[in-house]
Amino acid sequence: MRPAAVDLAPSRAERRNFQRVRIKIYGRFMLEDRSEHPCQVIDMSPGNVAFRADRQGAPGEKVIAYLDHIGRVEGVVTRNLDDGFAMTVIASDRKKDKLAAQLTWLANRHELDLPEDRRHERVAPRNPMSTLQLSDGREYQCRIIDLSLSGAAVEIDVRPALGVQVALGTMRGRVVRHFEDGVAIEFAVVQRPESLDSEFNGRQS
Known part of the structure; x- marks a missing residue:
């Protein structure tokens, strides 16, 4: 051989x-x-x-x-x-x-x-590191790949099931898609630009 x-x-x-x-x-x-x-x-x-x-x-x-x-x-x-x-x-x-x-x-x-996937522009936050909290209270470190007013794609080691309720930082939402390195999250409500800026860019502003 x-x-x-x-x-x-x-x-x-x-x-x-x-x-x-x-x-x-x-x-x-x-x-x-x-x-x-x-x-x-x-x-x-x-x-x-x-x-x-x-x-x-x-x-x-x-x-x-x-x-x-x-x-x-x-x-x-x-x-x-x-x-x-x-x-x-x-x-x-x-x-x-x-x-x-x-x-x-x-x-x-x-x-x-x-x-x-076109309704809101997706951008990469200046401070990509965040935490993803599951409904049972478990928290995992994650890296935000891109972010929009309606959702986010995050790189994370775990794969919560589709439809599971989660919180990205203080933003609540649900898992809507899996991909190779993480998950896509749809926020429960469309966010205001200033809310996203405060949550994910504030520490480096």
């Missing part, structure tokens, strides 16, 4: 690497010097992503990106573009399969213009 033969056989996720999806999502990325910068995805596949950004990484440099609706993505810069850069995605086949499903959902959402 030759182990190398396993590596040479393309998985479903690797074949999908060539199927780039043009999506408009925002996020931020961190370079090896630990500086963070805003970015916008131009197109993406489970194995590659092209960013529009003011700052470019050097070819071969490792990058960690936090993207709206997707979460944490790690990779290596492959080339610089006129207004950004491209990188390969470093992930297991399982993670790439999950990413393919997320990209399919995002592409379909844009095609169908689903109102639940």
Whole structure:
């Protein structure tokens, strides 16, 4: 048995690497010097992503990106573009399969213009660290990926069941979706911008 033969056989996720999806999502990325910068995805596949950004990484440099609706993505810069850069995605086949499903959902959402995900602009808070409290009182540290007046996507180690009532900080809501690194929460009531700013940006204002 030759182990190398396993590596040479393309998985479903690797074949999908060539199927780039043009999506408009925002996020931020961190370079090896630990500086963070805003970015916008131009197109993406489970194995590659092209960013529009003011700052470019050097070819071969490792990058960690936090993207709206997707979460944490790690990779290596492959080339610089006129207004950004491209990188390969470093992930297991399982993670790439999950990413393919997320990209399919995002592409379909844009095609169908689903109102639940377009009614309020989503932004990344200046202070992303928060706590998620379950109805039984248990609390877990979490990182807010993106936030809007109607809900939030958070990176967290636990997966509360869909429909479970939770509190993100002092904002009450319910779990409406699971994804690879966390959950999406819909707030019980649409929040006021100043309430979100006070709750999630106040400590760094």
